[in-house]
Amino acid sequence: MMRTLLLRPGAEELNYEIRGIVKKARQIESLGYEITWENIGDPIQKHNEVPVWMKEIVSELVSQDKSYGYADSKGVLETRKFLADINNKKQGSQITPEDILFFNGLGDAIAKLYQFLIPTARIIGPSPAYSTHSSAEAAHANTAPITYKLDPDNEWLPDMYDLYNKVKYNPSIVGILIINPDNPTGMVYPKEVLEAFVHIAREFKLLLIADEIYQNITYNGVKAVSLAEVIGDLPAISLKGISKEFPWPGSRCGWMEFYNRNASKEFAKLCQTLENAKMIEVCSTILPQLSIPKIMSHPEYQNYRETQNEKIGRRSRIMEEILGDIPGIKFNPTKGAFYNTVVFDEKFLDAEQYLPIEDPKVKALLTGWLQENEMPLDKRFVYYLLASAHICVVPISSFCSDLRGFRVTLLEENEDVFRETFLKLGQAIRFYLNSTKKELV
Secondary structure, three states: HHHHHHOOOOHHOOOOOOHHHHHHHHHOOOOOOOOEEOOOOOOOOOOOOOOOOOHHHHHHHHHOHHHOOOOOOOOOOOHHHHHHHHHHOOOOOOOOOHHHEEEHHHHHHHHHHHHOOOOOOEEEEEOOOOHHHHHHHHHOOOOOHHHHHEEEEHEEEEEEHHHHHHHHHOOOEEEEEEOOOOOOOOOOOHHHHHHHHHHHHHHHHHHHEEEEOOOOEOOOOOOOOHHHOOOOOOOOOEEEOOOOOOOOOOHHEEEEEOOOOOHHHHHHHHHHHHHHHHHHHHHOOHHHHHHHHHHHHOOOHHHHHHHHHHHHHHHHHHHHHHHOOOOEOOOOOOOOOEEEEEEOHHHHOOOOOOOOOOOOHHHHHHHHHHOOOOHHHHHHHHHHEEEEEEEEEEHHHHHHHOOOEEEEEOOOOOOHHHHHHHHHHHHHHHHHHHHOOOOOO
């Protein structure tokens, strides 16, 4: 026993099923089975090859002594100038290098953002919700996160009526979070929807926060509109990074862009507090920061990004071809990022469904997993899928959602492997939804 409690209320909200499911997958793997990893957005894990010219830039930087030192506490000035210029060319909200603040990845940035809000100040975010945001918001507020609905029956677009009423009748809400393009759904917000967010923010004097890390990963004829282009004179924060775009997830390199920081005294104080917190830490990792202007201005970069986006778009069309017409699920073609969220029509789900499993050792593992109390039905499917087909996906109930479904990625570079994976997944869905009695496991 400890002499007093250690954890504050809300701390238990910090869960991360995206990685939690890995423990169970490793148990299957230890029995000699190969796992198909569809649980996490790591392009490198899915055989994305970093181009030689990009590696040469990083190698050259590593050979320079300056890449081993501290950066300015806000981040490398040359890089902040470069990024401010990219933003300002969009002809929206204009920023200076002083309005950019680097962090060790967006996870670090998100944690810091919520850390300094008073516990009674709430940020409403989308549901399904990306776990890093919803868990951090819940932990800071000592209670469950507040969310607005993304609608699978309307291309995953937000239910603006739901959002408006929650904001109107909950004065503790001080800001709205937008993830654009969205994780976990792959939806890209049209300009008029972003403008509707701005209208609500203006009416209720709210802060807008946009996680735009997938801003340059769109395809199938769709382009993402940035928050800076529609925000006008309202206070806002954009969250960006290179983890997915270069891709360099292991760089842990992300940044905030502050728009109209003097539009509100409270917002100006928040920006200053975030900067002060970074000064106490000294700085964020310097090597990836130094690489950003060199990589993004390289003559090959634009073509590289377009080629990568076209490949993701092609895989999205393969996924639609295989999963798009399966009875009992709601399938929306993805337009940005590299995820898709498949939702079950709950009339087709029950607690007696199963997938066939022959190995008694795997059956024994599954039996243990199924003992969880009050297990959502999508999690039950995910466990069966892992045990039977050895495909590791994440249940949507773990994304702060009342919907039942799962998230997959569009990352596998080998199209034959990609097609095979989703054919196997499609067969598993059809079998599971049509299974009429529980298998004895």
